[in-house]
Amino acid sequence: MAMPSMLHDHRPCAVVRGTPVITERRVRANGFRSRSxxxxxxxxxxxxxxxxxxxxxxxxxVMRELAARGQQATAVDMPGYGRADRTRPGAMLPQIEGFVAELLERSGPDTILVGNSLGALASLRTAAAVTSELGGVVAISPAGFGHSRLIRYAEHAGLATNLLRVPFVPNRLMEAMVGKAFARMACGNHALADAEAVKAYAEQFRQRADVRRILGAGPAIIREIKAAADTLTLDCPVLAIWGSRDRLTLVGGSEELMDTLPDSELVVLPGFGHCPQLEVPDGVAELLLNFSSRTAAAPAR
Structure with a gap:
C-alpha cells in the first residue's frame, strides 16, 4: 500500500537548528514513576x-517526523522498562494497562493510542476497557497475533538463557551484543535501524542482573499475552500496521487480528520488520497523520 501524502494542517513546533525539540519529563500513573x-x-x-x-x-x-509536521505526541516508558519503576509481583498486563488508562484520562478526548508489540496489545486492551472517547488506536505489530517460532521458544526457554550461559561478559560487550541482537530481531533490514534508539535499548542491559530481570520476564508476559489477545471488543477506529519481514509477530497474524476486530484497517509495509518506527519513521509518521485526519473527519460512532 502506498504511503499517504503529507498533511499540511498542523502548526509548527519549536525547533533547535532545524531539529524538533523532544522534552523529557518525569510522570507518575497507577503508582508507577516513569519518564515521558x-x-x-x-x-x-x-x-x-x-x-x-x-x-x-x-x-x-517518529516523534521528530511528527513534530516537523506540527503534530503533538508523547511517549512513555511502561512499568518495568526504561526509567520506569519495576512492576509489582503478579500479572504484569493489568499493571501496564492501569498505567496507560490513567495517562489516557489526563490526555483528554480524541487521544490516539499508538503502540508497538506489547504496547500495541496494551493500547487495544486499554481502549476496550476505558469509557473516555478515543480518537482511535494504531497497533504496530501487536503482540498476541502470529507469534513466530522465536517467540514460542522464548516462552519456554526464556530470552535470557543463552546470554546468561556465557560465564563472563564485560558490561560494554554485553550492551553491544544486546543492541546488535535487538536490531536484527526488530528490523527487516538491521542496517536501517535508528542508532540512537538501539543504543538506548541496549543501555538498559548494563549487568547480567539486568538481562535476568528484563528478558527473564519474557515467558510470563508471553503467557499473559496469549491469554489476552483474542478477547478484544473495541468501539473506536483501529489501524494495524505490519512489516512483511516481521520475525517476531508474523504478518499472517494480521488475519487473526482482522477476525477479532473486523472493522480494523490494515497496512502492510513491504520489507520492514517488527519495529518499523526504527526503519521507516517518515512512513510511519505519514500513516499516523493520515489516520488522525480521517478519524477526525469521520462521524462519531
Missing amino acids: LSVDGGGPPMLMLHGFSDTADTWRP
Missing part, C-alpha cells in the same frame, strides 16, 4: 507505547 518524551504541536494528542523490553526512545525518530 514529548513534542509540541497541534492535532489530537498521540500517546505512544513501546514493546516488550524496549523504551520510549524507540519513538524518537
